[in-house]
Amino acid sequence: MELPHAERCALPGKGTLxxxxxxxxxxxxxxxxxxxxRLSGGGKLVIxxxxxxxxxxxxxxxxxxxxxxxxxxxxxxxxxxxxxASKTSALDKLQGATGVLFSGGDQLRITSLIADTPVxxxxxxxxxxxxxxxxxxxxxSMMCETMLVKGRSEETYRVGELQMAPGLGLIRGVIIDQHFxxxxxxxxxxxxxxxxxxxxxxxxxEDTAIVVRGDCFTVIxxxxxxxxxxxxxTHSNVAEARTGETLSIHDVRLHVLxxxxxxxxxxxxxxxxxxxxxxEQRQ
Amino acid sequence: MELPHAERCALPGKGTLxxxxxxxxxxxxxxxxxxxxRLSGGGKLVIxxxxxxxxxxxxxxxxxxxxxxxxxxxxxxxxxxxxxASKTSALDKLQGATGVLFSGGDQLRITSLIADTPVxxxxxxxxxxxxxxxxxxxxxSMMCETMLVKGRSEETYRVGELQMAPGLGLIRGVIIDQHFxxxxxxxxxxxxxxxxxxxxxxxxxEDTAIVVRGDCFTVIxxxxxxxxxxxxxTHSNVAEARTGETLSIHDVRLHVLxxxxxxxxxxxxxxxxxxxxxxEQRQ
Numbered sequence: 001m002e003l004p005h006a007e008r009c010a011l012p013g014k015g016t017l018x019x020x021x022x023x024x025x026x027x028x029x030x031x032x033x034x035x036x037x038r039l040s041g042g043g044k045l046v047i048x049x050x051x052x053x054x055x056x057x058x059x060x061x062x063x064x065x066x067x068x069x070x071x072x073x074x075x076x077x078x079x080x081x082x083x084x085a086s087k088t089s090a091l092d093k094l095q096g097a098t099g100v101l102f103s104g105g106d107q108l109r110i111t112s113l114i115a116d117t118p119v120x121x122x123x124x125x126x127x128x129x130x131x132x133x134x135x136x137x138x139x140x141s142m143m144c145e146t147m148l149v150k151g152r153s154e155e156t157y158r159v160g161e162l163q164m165a166p167g168l169g170l171i172r173g174v175i176i177d178q179h180f181x182x183x184x185x186x187x188x189x190x191x192x193x194x195x196x197x198x199x200x201x202x203x204x205x206e207d208t209a210i211v212v213r214g215d216c217f218t219v220i221x222x223x224x225x226x227x228x229x230x231x232x233x234t235h236s237n238v239a240e241a242r243t244g245e246t247l248s249i250h251d252v253r254l255h256v257l258x259x260x261x262x263x264x265x266x267x268x269x270x271x272x273x274x275x276x277x278x279x280e281q282r283q
Numbered sequence: 284m285e286l287p288h289a290e291r292c293a294l295p296g297k298g299t300l301x302x303x304x305x306x307x308x309x310x311x312x313x314x315x316x317x318x319x320x321r322l323s324g325g326g327k328l329v330i331x332x333x334x335x336x337x338x339x340x341x342x343x344x345x346x347x348x349x350x351x352x353x354x355x356x357x358x359x360x361x362x363x364x365x366x367x368a369s370k371t372s373a374l375d376k377l378q379g380a381t382g383v384l385f386s387g388g389d390q391l392r393i394t395s396l397i398a399d400t401p402v403x404x405x406x407x408x409x410x411x412x413x414x415x416x417x418x419x420x421x422x423x424s425m426m427c428e429t430m431l432v433k434g435r436s437e438e439t440y441r442v443g444e445l446q447m448a449p450g451l452g453l454i455r456g457v458i459i460d461q462h463f464x465x466x467x468x469x470x471x472x473x474x475x476x477x478x479x480x481x482x483x484x485x486x487x488x489e490d491t492a493i494v495v496r497g498d499c500f501t502v503i504x505x506x507x508x509x510x511x512x513x514x515x516x517t518h519s520n521v522a523e524a525r526t527g528e529t530l531s532i533h534d535v536r537l538h539v540l541x542x543x544x545x546x547x548x549x550x551x552x553x554x555x556x557x558x559x560x561x562x563e564q565r566q
Contacts, residue, residue, distance in 0.1 A: 156464045156488055156507030156539060181439045184467025187507070190539055205439050224439030224470070224529050228537070235555060237541065246507050248541035250553045254511070256439060256473055258520065258531035270533045272518060 008173030008200060008265040009215035015127035017170055017212040021178040021204030021223065022104055022137035026065030032209050032221050033062075036101055037069040039132035039211075043098030044073040050113055051105030051138040052078075058103040077119075085117035094122040099132040102139025108149055110142045111167060120168065133170060140178045140204060145169040148177055148192060154184035157191030160243035164192070171212060174200045174265065180226060181205045187247070189228055194238045194249045197230030200265065208259075215266040219257045229253040229268050291456030291483060291548040292498035298410035300453055300495040304461040304487030304506065305387055305420035309348030315492050315504050316345075319384055320352040322415035322494075326381030327356040333396055334388030334421040335361075341386040360402075368400035377405040382415040385422025391432055393425045394450060403451065416453060423461045423487060428452040431460055431475060437467035440474025443526035447475070454495060457483045457548065463509060464488045470530070472511055477521045477532045480513030483548065491542075498549040502540045512536040512551050 010017050016039050024032040037045070045066070049058040059076040066074055077093045077100075079085055094100070100123060102110060114120045127133050133143075141147045147167030151157070164175075175192045177185050180203035193201040204210060205223025219225045229252065236249040257263060260273035293300050299322050307315040320328070328349070332341045342359040349357055360376045360383075362368055377383070383406060385393060397403045410416050416426075424430045430450030434440070447458075458475045460468050463486035476484040487493065488506025502508045512535065519532040540546060543556035 154465050154467055156541075181467060181470045182437050184437055184464060184469075186467075186469045186509075187464045187539075222529065224531075226439075226469075235553075241541075246505065246541040247539050248507075248544050250538045250540075252537040252539075254535040254537040255533045256470075256530050256535075257533075258439075258524075258529040261531050270518070 010171050010212045013128040014130035016132045018134035018209050019140045020136035020209040021206050023206035025207050033065050036134045037071050040099030042070040044096050045071045045099040046077050046097045048077040048102045050079050051110050079113050082113045085114050085119040102135035104137030107138040107142040137178050142167045143170045151188035156187040157247040159241045159245045162191050174202050177203045193228050193230040194236040197233050201228035217263050219261045225257040227255040293454050293495045296411035297413035299415045301417035301492050302423045303419035303492040304489050306489035308490050316348050319417045320354050323382030325353040327379050328354045328382040329360050329380045331360045331385045333362050334393050362396050365396045368397050368402040385418035387420030390421040390425040420461050425450045426453045427459050434471035439470040440530040442524045442528045457485050460486045476511050476513040477519040480516050484511035500546050502544045508540040510538040
């Protein structure tokens with residue numbers, strides 16, 4: 001039986017999402033920051049530090065990180081509270097921007113402060129018109145329709161343990177987790193996938209990102225990206241097990257993608273860099 | 284095309300293997316120790332502390348752990364060097380035992396001291412005659428034909444990083460890793476599987492074990508057991524990538540098994556506890 005295609009793609013529009021697993025290099029290769037600058041087309045880039053409960057020098061570290069890269073203007077967008085997200089001062093920051101990068105912190109602070117405000121509307125306009133929306137760590141998680149908020153790392157998922165919440169929904173049909181291999185988060189990602197296998201689990205390592213356009217993404221950076229596809233799952237115990245019981249889930253299709261690898265979100269198929277693909281076919 | 288069945292099973296014989304992911308509970312539920320005692324049939328149980336570079340109180344902790352359980356005699360087997368593994372004093376310890384439990388430490392110390400010695404021969408006899416051979420942590424890893432010795436945890440596998448060595452080969456066609464979710468070891472297990480997808484990757488959490496008889500195992504304990512089946516892998520970069528490059532591997536079939544779940548090593552199929560299976564069929 002052919003199921004209808006699930007909506008698994010970035011929000012329709014001309015823009016690009018750069019979803020980063022945290023701790024992107026800001027001093028040496030700066031591969032991910034270079035890509036964000038390139039995708040912003042040398043325009044104005046806004047560093048949205050909204051996820052942070054205090055202004056903690058995030059902006060300063062990005063000022064250093066983007067030094068010498070092709071960015072005409074770098075500005076910080078910080079909000080003390082939700083009402084600020086309707087103020088002209090905030091909207092002025094976003095005016096004319098071709099890129100926005102959300103730094104790390106608490107994903108709930110991003111959604112609770114900006115969702116359904118003029119700042120969010122502005123963000124979507126930048127994306128629709130071809131800009132780049134990037135986010136690292138909490139800024140990565142919040143891109144999803146349903147985002148992971150809390151869940152133990154370094155253990156197998158136990159039923160009832162995850163906390164999720166509605167995200168900004170810039171990408172559909174996926175759950176994103178970050179600091180992935182570094183914090184041993186396979187257990188909690190599989191817990192999320194088990195709850196609704198329609199949703200594709202994507203775990204992104206530190207200094208690694210997926211660059212999403214439409215329904216495809218490409219991996220950049222130094223680590224791996226794990227894709228847990230639950231569409232063929234034959235059994236899981238999330239519904240029947242008691243709270244605290246260990247997850248059982250059979251038949252997950254798992255990919256580990258490295259720099260250059262691609263993934264088609266709609267077809268649920270991994271791919272290789274075009275050059276490598278041609279070479280493998282020749283052999 | 285039907286491939287011939289790979290030899291993926293415990294060593295032929297009447298015995299049972301109990302392969303433990305480390306840190307099995309010794310004070311409260313003692314679920315795994317109870318199973319080891321039960322499988323030894325109330326006979327003499329040898330705690331082989333050979334993996335440890337010094338006698339570090341391992342035996343004493345097991346004396347406490349097995350207190351009150353049905354074990355007629357509990358003795359320690361420690362070897363200072365390889366020549367001890369041919370001595371009568373060591374063989375006397377194993378004489379009449381119905382079970383041996385290898386504690387944690389360094390898996391290379393186990394293999395380099397006992398492989399191809401009278402002690403190992405004695406061990407195999409205990410197994411062949413229906414005894415139980417258990418091992419935790421290093422004692423779990425050494426059960427394989429090719430064992431994982433070293434590899435970074437908490438990061439995605441980078442080509443060239445794993446250290447492997449020949450193990451005791453009590454179980455064939457699998458690579459076992461331990462402290463699995465707790466130390467974020469998915470990356471290195473997939474690295475091992477990528478190198479030879481014939482080999483099934485099995486990652487065992489702490490306080491969790493697989494009980495293997497012939498070509499089937501059952502999970503016991505509080506955590507999860509990850510089975511990474513690479514037989515359907517469509518692409519990996521382990522052979523062509525430069526040392527240090529991040530692993531790319533597509534189409535791994537992954538299962539997370541919890542207590543009661545079973546796995547058929549030969550058919551490469553997970554199963555449910557008999558009771559649950561019947562219930563799922565009724566629905």
